[in-house]
Amino acid sequence: MHRGSNQLQLADFNQAVILDVVRRSPGVSRADLQRTSGLSSQTISNITRRLIDDRLILESAPGAGARGRPSIPLAVNRDGAFSVGVHIDPARLTIVLLDLAGEVRLQQQLRTPQATHPPEVTALIADRVAALMSEAGVDRDRVLGLGIAAPGPLDVRAGVVLDPPQLPNWRGVQLRSDLHEATGLPVLLDKDVTAAATAELRSSEGAATDFVFLYLGSGVGASVVVENQVLRGTTNNIGEIGDIIVDPDAEQLVGFGRRGGFAAACVPEALVIQAAGLGLLPLPNLDDYLAIDDACTALCDLASAGNGGAARILRRAAERVAVGLGVLVNLLDVPRVVVGGPLWNRLRDTFLPVLPALVAAELVVARENVTVAGSTVGEQVAAQGAAELVLDHFLAPRPSALMMG
Amino acid sequence: MHRGSNQLQLADFNQAVILDVVRRSPGVSRADLQRTSGLSSQTISNITRRLIDDRLILESAPGAGARGRPSIPLAVNRDGAFSVGVHIDPARLTIVLLDLAGEVRLQQQLRTPQATHPPEVTALIADRVAALMSEAGVDRDRVLGLGIAAPGPLDVRAGVVLDPPQLPNWRGVQLRSDLHEATGLPVLLDKDVTAAATAELRSSEGAATDFVFLYLGSGVGASVVVENQVLRGTTNNIGEIGDIIVDPDAEQLVGFGRRGGFAAACVPEALVIQAAGLGLLPLPNLDDYLAIDDACTALCDLASAGNGGAARILRRAAERVAVGLGVLVNLLDVPRVVVGGPLWNRLRDTFLPVLPALVAAELVVARENVTVAGSTVGEQVAAQGAAELVLDHFLAPRPSALMMG
Numbered sequence: 001m002h003r004g005s006n007q008l009q010l011a012d013f014n015q016a017v018i019l020d021v022v023r024r025s026p027g028v029s030r031a032d033l034q035r036t037s038g039l040s041s042q043t044i045s046n047i048t049r050r051l052i053d054d055r056l057i058l059e060s061a062p063g064a065g066a067r068g069r070p071s072i073p074l075a076v077n078r079d080g081a082f083s084v085g086v087h088i089d090p091a092r093l094t095i096v097l098l099d100l101a102g103e104v105r106l107q108q109q110l111r112t113p114q115a116t117h118p119p120e121v122t123a124l125i126a127d128r129v130a131a132l133m134s135e136a137g138v139d140r141d142r143v144l145g146l147g148i149a150a151p152g153p154l155d156v157r158a159g160v161v162l163d164p165p166q167l168p169n170w171r172g173v174q175l176r177s178d179l180h181e182a183t184g185l186p187v188l189l190d191k192d193v194t195a196a197a198t199a200e201l202r203s204s205e206g207a208a209t210d211f212v213f214l215y216l217g218s219g220v221g222a223s224v225v226v227e228n229q230v231l232r233g234t235t236n237n238i239g240e241i242g243d244i245i246v247d248p249d250a251e252q253l254v255g256f257g258r259r260g261g262f263a264a265a266c267v268p269e270a271l272v273i274q275a276a277g278l279g280l281l282p283l284p285n286l287d288d289y290l291a292i293d294d295a296c297t298a299l300c301d302l303a304s305a306g307n308g309g310a311a312r313i314l315r316r317a318a319e320r321v322a323v324g325l326g327v328l329v330n331l332l333d334v335p336r337v338v339v340g341g342p343l344w345n346r347l348r349d350t351f352l353p354v355l356p357a358l359v360a361a362e363l364v365v366a367r368e369n370v371t372v373a374g375s376t377v378g379e380q381v382a383a384q385g386a387a388e389l390v391l392d393h394f395l396a397p398r399p400s401a402l403m404m405g
Numbered sequence: 406m407h408r409g410s411n412q413l414q415l416a417d418f419n420q421a422v423i424l425d426v427v428r429r430s431p432g433v434s435r436a437d438l439q440r441t442s443g444l445s446s447q448t449i450s451n452i453t454r455r456l457i458d459d460r461l462i463l464e465s466a467p468g469a470g471a472r473g474r475p476s477i478p479l480a481v482n483r484d485g486a487f488s489v490g491v492h493i494d495p496a497r498l499t500i501v502l503l504d505l506a507g508e509v510r511l512q513q514q515l516r517t518p519q520a521t522h523p524p525e526v527t528a529l530i531a532d533r534v535a536a537l538m539s540e541a542g543v544d545r546d547r548v549l550g551l552g553i554a555a556p557g558p559l560d561v562r563a564g565v566v567l568d569p570p571q572l573p574n575w576r577g578v579q580l581r582s583d584l585h586e587a588t589g590l591p592v593l594l595d596k597d598v599t600a601a602a603t604a605e606l607r608s609s610e611g612a613a614t615d616f617v618f619l620y621l622g623s624g625v626g627a628s629v630v631v632e633n634q635v636l637r638g639t640t641n642n643i644g645e646i647g648d649i650i651v652d653p654d655a656e657q658l659v660g661f662g663r664r665g666g667f668a669a670a671c672v673p674e675a676l677v678i679q680a681a682g683l684g685l686l687p688l689p690n691l692d693d694y695l696a697i698d699d700a701c702t703a704l705c706d707l708a709s710a711g712n713g714g715a716a717r718i719l720r721r722a723a724e725r726v727a728v729g730l731g732v733l734v735n736l737l738d739v740p741r742v743v744v745g746g747p748l749w750n751r752l753r754d755t756f757l758p759v760l761p762a763l764v765a766a767e768l769v770v771a772r773e774n775v776t777v778a779g780s781t782v783g784e785q786v787a788a789q790g791a792a793e794l795v796l797d798h799f800l801a802p803r804p805s806a807l808m809m810g
Contacts, residue, residue: 153770
């Protein structure tokens with residue numbers, strides 16, 4: 001794997017181990033690192049010197065060590081390296097700039113261009129990524145790479161979008177190499193749900209680290225975290241739940257997936273078809289995800305404003321989602337469900353008051369402690385996760401081979 | 406944890422590491438062990454001496470080592486230790502005696518007594534376990550323990566059967582301590598599907614080690630294996646799939662679970678209700694799992710003999726099971742499905758010719774290489790897995806704390 005324009009040299013394994021510990025344990029001392037890593041004090045001294053010279057870590061004011069020797073706390077230099085994450089939802093494009101400490105520096109949400117030509121979207125992404133780095137005053141040599149979270153199915157190893165039902169013009173698009181070419185950055189492509197679970201896990205301190213993440217956006221998907229590991233699936237396409245039957249008595253929505261399926265229960269397209277059927281709003285152009293997204297926003301606004309029909313559609317959606325979540329919790333025996341994605345902000349007020357009890361009613365084994373909550377990361381969860389996957393790729397001691405550039 | 410009547414002393418961690426390597430790599434030499442474990446040659450020499458003295462491993466005839474030095478192959482002594490596994494299906498009780506090499510020495514299948522009094526079943530198990538050890542000529546001091554595979558939900562840590570819908574009289578039964586008392590052996594309790602997946606994984610050499618195991622017995626359940634690890638779930642109750650809707654148009658079976666659910670699709674009770682409804686056989690007493698099991702055998706025999714109505718019931722069951730398997734594969738992105746359990750032998754001839762194509766038709770992501778096959782272990786898969794869990798508990802370097810005795 002060549003490094004493209006990237007100036008940082010992080011290939012040394014021991015150095016990666018040390019940087020990883022410092023990232024996860026701010027304030028750690030050289031003596032701590034020696035104990036943790038088993039490396040010699042001379043090696044620790046050399047590596048920390050190199051990391052300081054590379055501006056990846058910083059020393060702060062010394063405190064008193066255990067034996068009275070001064071102990072110098074080390075922490076990552078937040079400005080030492082960055083990554084960019086982009087989440088392509090068919091309706092919303094989210095871009096995040098992450099610093100080495102894992103903090104979001106800048107973020108932006110755009111309407112995804114409904115281009116029939118993927119290169120237009122690629123060009124827009126490249127343009128916005130450059131603008132974001134420039135706005136943040138970030139030297140592009142300090143940007144490790146670009147992570148893309150996209151709806152599946154994907155060939156993650158090849159960096160190719162296969163045939164996502166929601167991005168009909170994207171079949172076979174070499175998204176990773178196209179974006180590498182357009183940005184000059186190393187690029188990593190991963191599934192939206194996997195990226196979202198990665199960010200959610202990082203922000204899950206104190207909560208159960210076994211959970212199911214339910215992604216609600218223009219599509220629906222799930223990811224599974226078991227013992228701190230985000231499961232990916234053998235082909236990296238974990239979490240295709242749209243066809244799980246959640247309401248055997250549901251009507252067939254014209255031209256829409258499996259009758260009574262999880263997708264038909266809660267994706268914006270299905271919700272607005274139902275709303276239009278009740279005359280609550282005009283049926284939008286169903287080939288235009290922006291029009292669908294806007295109509296869905298209007299539906300949620302109607303419900304908030306007290307419209308009974310709109311509220312009933314969303315309430316029924318919550319009931320059906322609960323059946324689907326019951327399937328996942330019964331199967332996987334996880335203590336926690338997290339719901340997020342670009343649609344979640346609009347559904348939260350309707351869903352959250354009822355969802356925990358509805359899910360509990362679905363559980364075969366009495367699991368009093370199963371929690372159902374919204375994402376603690378926010379609407380940018382998948383973009384942030386994609387950026388975190390890039391940091392992990394370059395900085396974790398076990399780099400994977402999914403990066404282009 | 407005290408050891409009860411068990412005379413074997415296996416507590417030393419390094420010794421456990423070495424024995425584990427010898428178990429998994431028959432023919433390994435002391436030099437190999439030194440390289441694998443990182444332990445000193447003196448330590449290896451001491452440990453192997455102790456294991457030989459304890460009759461847990463054996464030396465065989467020396468071959469030529471890499472440098473011409475004689476290299477003595479080590480292997481476990483098959484007769485050095487044993488474990489017993491018992492699988493309690495509501496209709497069939499399976500008992501297996503496993504030797505230290507993981508081979509089944511003896512096995513037995515009985516009709517599960519339909520006792521309203523669990524102590525009667527406990528006494529029968531204790532009696533049969535003693536008879537099996539005696540028949541095999543096995544010194545009980547060489548039997549490490551007894552593993553019980555039972556339908557969930559269980560409290561595995563406490564060794565208690567919670568409220569299995571299929572064993573209505575077993576609510577809150579302290580099965581582990583009862584059987585410890587009745588047999589004098591250390592006892593481990595685990596879920597039937599978890600035990601089954603453990604045995605299937607062990608026999609999966611050469612096949613994908615990510616798979617879903619579908620258990621078909623008096624009930625239906627699943628287990629999930631990811632990267633060689635049998636997932637257990639947070640409360641050890643993974644795999645409750647009976648309520649997954651697999652046919653929205655299914656009839657409601659009187660007094661039977663969720664309409665159109667996975668359980669209603671394929672458990673013997675549901676199948677014989679359908680058969681009786683068509684007049685193919687008299688409706689058995691639905692409180693008697695033996696009567697249900699016999700009626701189900703009769704139904705499968707009718708289908709084999711060319712009865713069209715019986716064949717249609719089983720064919721429809723296969724179609725519904727395929728929908729449920731589609732849910733599991735789409736969600737988990739596994740390359741392999743294994744079907745087994747006490748009902749499988751009777752369904753295999755109907756299911757296996759059609760199931761792979763039916764499952765493939767359910768998959769959202771084209772996964773050409775997803776295989777659907779019957780268990781390679783056989784009908785005793787859960788009992789064998791329970792016995793393997795006992796061996797692992799005592800012999801693996803990371804003992805868990807689930808054993809009583």
